[in-house]
Amino acid sequence: MSDLRAFRPLVPGTQPEYDADVYGSTKFRAPKQQLLQVPTSLTEATGPQFSPSRYPSIIDISKVESGEAQGQRIVVEGQVTDEDGRPVPHTMIEIWQANSTGRYHHDGDQHDAPLDPHFQGAGRVFTDENGMYRYISIKPGAYPWRNHHNAWRPNHIHYSLFGPGFATRLITQMYFDGDPLLKYDPIYMCIADAGSRERLVAGFDLDLTMPEWALGYRFNIVLRGRNATPFEDSNDHGDH
Amino acid sequence: MSITTASQTIGPYWHLLPFEGWNDLTRFGATGDVITITGRITDGTGAAAGDCCVEIWQPRPEVENFDGFGRAATDKDGGFSFTTLRPEPVPGVHGRLGNVQQAPHVGLTIMARGLMKALQTRIYFEGDAGHDQDPVLNLIEDPARRATLVAKKTGAAAYHLDIVLQGAGETVFFAI
Numbered sequence: 001m002s003d004l005r006a007f008r009p010l011v012p013g014t015q016p017e018y019d020a021d022v023y024g025s026t027k028f029r030a031p032k033q034q035l036l037q038v039p040t041s042l043t044e045a046t047g048p049q050f051s052p053s054r055y056p057s058i059i060d061i062s063k064v065e066s067g068e069a070q071g072q073r074i075v076v077e078g079q080v081t082d083e084d085g086r087p088v089p090h091t092m093i094e095i096w097q098a099n100s101t102g103r104y105h106h107d108g109d110q111h112d113a114p115l116d117p118h119f120q121g122a123g124r125v126f127t128d129e130n131g132m133y134r135y136i137s138i139k140p141g142a143y144p145w146r147n148h149h150n151a152w153r154p155n156h157i158h159y160s161l162f163g164p165g166f167a168t169r170l171i172t173q174m175y176f177d178g179d180p181l182l183k184y185d186p187i188y189m190c191i192a193d194a195g196s197r198e199r200l201v202a203g204f205d206l207d208l209t210m211p212e213w214a215l216g217y218r219f220n221i222v223l224r225g226r227n228a229t230p231f232e233d234s235n236d237h238g239d240h
Numbered sequence: 241m242s243i244t245t246a247s248q249t250i251g252p253y254w255h256l257l258p259f260e261g262w263n264d265l266t267r268f269g270a271t272g273d274v275i276t277i278t279g280r281i282t283d284g285t286g287a288a289a290g291d292c293c294v295e296i297w298q299p300r301p302e303v304e305n306f307d308g309f310g311r312a313a314t315d316k317d318g319g320f321s322f323t324t325l326r327p328e329p330v331p332g333v334h335g336r337l338g339n340v341q342q343a344p345h346v347g348l349t350i351m352a353r354g355l356m357k358a359l360q361t362r363i364y365f366e367g368d369a370g371h372d373q374d375p376v377l378n379l380i381e382d383p384a385r386r387a388t389l390v391a392k393k394t395g396a397a398a399y400h401l402d403i404v405l406q407g408a409g410e411t412v413f414f415a416i
């Protein structure tokens with residue numbers, strides 16, 4: 001039996017707005033109309049479920065068959081929970097990133113930095129029964145973009161998560177502790193709430209670090225939590 | 241209580257994720273009433289949005305080898321296409337909207353450079369019964385805006401929806 005409880009509304013200020021002047025590409029893509037608040041039904045409360053049998057894991061993207069990627073090897077571990085701290089088990093996480101020089105293995109990326117024949121830059125992992133995930137990669141380089149004069153993206157790894165429902169779909173980016181570019185980055189800075197920004201920054205973790213092999217970073221992710229009772233319609237607040 | 245992790249844009253390089261073939265929801269062997277859904281996404285200037293990640297989700301039908309999920313990339317002209325099984329009506333919503341069954345639809349998620357958060361909406365299908373009673377369509381008072389969620393029938397089993405991210409004819413997007 002599917003869990004049909006609605007998801008709680010997001011806390012104001014903790015998510016970026018669509019319209020963000022500092023990020024130029026939002027100008028003609030951010031919707032101008034107010035979003036339509038819709039109730040949660042089967043379509044929103046449930047969502048696609050993935051299994052490694054059809055979507056095989058790619059846990060170590062620091063190498064390909066022909067050899068090892070250049071750069072600082074890292075291991076990233078974390079837990080995926082909901083807002084009530086309950087682990088989100090067996091959920092798929094997709095990651096993608098630039099190589100150590102700050103270049104994506106993508107035709108659209110013409111940044112003058114070398115491609116690495118041993119780095120493709122995409123992985124896929126599943127959380128275990130406790131919501132824990134782990135993968136191995138190399139630390140991505142910073143790269144320039146044309147948003148404004150001398151604009152550079154801080155080092156980051158892109159994340160895609162589905163969670164239990166259509167309404168829990170999340171695309172985000174993981175940043176690295178101590179990166180001096182963070183405070184100049186419109187994509188990071190357009191989240192109003194400082195705490196919500198800081199939670200996108202992975203901390204260095206000596207316990208995760210593997211001797212003579214890889215630096216460890218911890219990055220936990222929180223997906224939306226559900227209302228306490230089934231069919232509680234978040235729309236109803238203030239209506240009666 | 242913890243706070244949900246902040247969304248960030250999917251950016252222009254998301255194609256490093258797999259998507260080729262993922263727009264065919266019958267790829268694992270599901271059989272049934274196969275339909276195609278095409279669409280085209282444009283921005284506030286009328287230009288094609290050629291780098292979007294488009295996903296659909298449908299909880300019905302519940303048949304073997306069908307997980308109800310597909311992903312497509314928009315091409316240079318903003319176009320995308322899915323092959324899937326015809327969605328069925330799904331149970332309605334309790335509460336103030338009554339428990340009226342919902343007309344067949346698929347959930348649609350659009351992610352792109354310039355979108356700090358995913359956009360979510362639904363695609364309904366021209367000619368299906370139940371649009372007049374549908375509890376979600378009926379939340380939209382303006383018939384022109386309601387029509388932004390209804391794909392035009394272009395063949396016996398083919399549908400097309402134009403999606404406008406911003407401005408005149410802007411598609412109705414959801415907060416869920």
Ligand SMILES: [Fe+2]
Nearest residue numbers: 153156158251
């Ligand atoms: Fe990036």
